[in-house]
Amino acid sequence: MHYRTVFISDIHLGTPGCQADALLEFLKRDTCDQLYLVGDIIDGWALRRRWYWPQSHNDVIQKLLRKARKGCQVIFVPGNHDEFARQFVNHHFGGVEVLEEAVHVTADGRKLWIIHGDYFDAVIRCAKWLAYLGDHAYELALKLNRYLNNCRNRLGLPYWSLSAYLKMRVKKALNYVSDFERAVAHEAQRRGYQGVVCGHIHHAEIRDIDGVIYCNDGDWVESLSALVEHEDGRFELIFWPRTQPLVSQEEDSLPIPVNLPPPLPIAQPVMRESSSSRLDHPVHG
Numbered sequence: 645m646h647y648r649t650v651f652i653s654d655i656h657l658g659t660p661g662c663q664a665d666a667l668l669e670f671l672k673r674d675t676c677d678q679l680y681l682v683g684d685i686i687d688g689w690a691l692r693r694r695w696y697w698p699q700s701h702n703d704v705i706q707k708l709l710r711k712a713r714k715g716c717q718v719i720f721v722p723g724n725h726d727e728f729a730r731q732f733v734n735h736h737f738g739g740v741e742v743l744e745e746a747v748h749v750t751a752d753g754r755k756l757w758i759i760h761g762d763y764f765d766a767v768i769r770c771a772k773w774l775a776y777l778g779d780h781a782y783e784l785a786l787k788l789n790r791y792l793n794n795c796r797n798r799l800g801l802p803y804w805s806l807s808a809y810l811k812m813r814v815k816k817a818l819n820y821v822s823d824f825e826r827a828v829a830h831e832a833q834r835r836g837y838q839g840v841v842c843g844h845i846h847h848a849e850i851r852d853i854d855g856v857i858y859c860n861d862g863d864w865v866e867s868l869s870a871l872v873e874h875e876d877g878r879f880e881l882i883f884w885p886r887t888q889p890l891v892s893q894e895e896d897s898l899p900i901p902v903n904l905p906p907p908l909p910i911a912q913p914v915m916r917e918s919s920s921s922r923l924d925h926p927v928h929g
């Protein structure tokens with residue numbers, strides 16, 4: 645499949661949660677004229693704590709550089725987890741252009757603002773240490789999630805995302821997702837754009853907010869999603885099927901928390917009917 649534009653973010657290379665194999669399959673199958681890397685591509689925060697860099701993560705970088713070499717215009721807008729790259733904005737790395745923020749003109753002439761989105765994260769803005777704490781909690785949730793799904797797998801039950809469930813619950817309570825989306829969309833409108841593409845909150849979505857098209861390309865940790873623009877300017881979310889084993893060799897050696905919480909009352913399986921589906925029923929707070 646060939647697209648006019650592909651937007652991906654929140655790959656989190658350098659963490660065990662990163663679904664690099666699935667992303668590689670997507671990058672191999674689909675081509676595009678323009679590729680936007682919308683932040684949190686490499687997780688510098690996690691790498692500083694613990695070095696984790698398997699071959700597949702290297703392959704992702706190689707694949708991205710190869711795309712740039714082969715004539716695909718690759719633009720990298722750093723996020724908070726790869727903020728180290730922000731000191732290199734307006735520079736090129738092997739054909740990859742690093743920009744603080746970008747403007748994308750769609751096939752039908754709309755101007756979209758491309759940002760990672762962390763500037764809108766009040767938590768990160770106000771207290772950075774809180775963000776680090778949140779990060780640890782998230783990683784623990786992912787670890788628990790893998791353990792839980794390994795058990796579910798053995799029982800023949802479908803995949804269920806504990807961390808997505810917890811995040812949805814927490815964020816629903818705080819109205820985090822909708823507040824974030826609204827803030828981003830309104831700022832895009834204030835700046836005179838017809839829409840915005842961002843990442844950061846790991847919540848893929850395309851929706852209209854007060855006349856502004858809000859797009860979030862999701863992530864490659866849990867939802868395995870990309871935002872694509874077709875030749876005619878149509879936007880679509882692509883969800884890739886999960887292929888990586890839930891618990892890999894490296895992760896087996898990681899300590900599994902002994903005090904597991906009691907089973908959660910509501911267990912709704914994450915529905916994945918097809919590898920490429922439109923988000924007809926976006927879930928948000």
Ligand SMILES: [Mn+2]
Nearest residue numbers: 684723724844
């Ligand atoms: Mn982020």
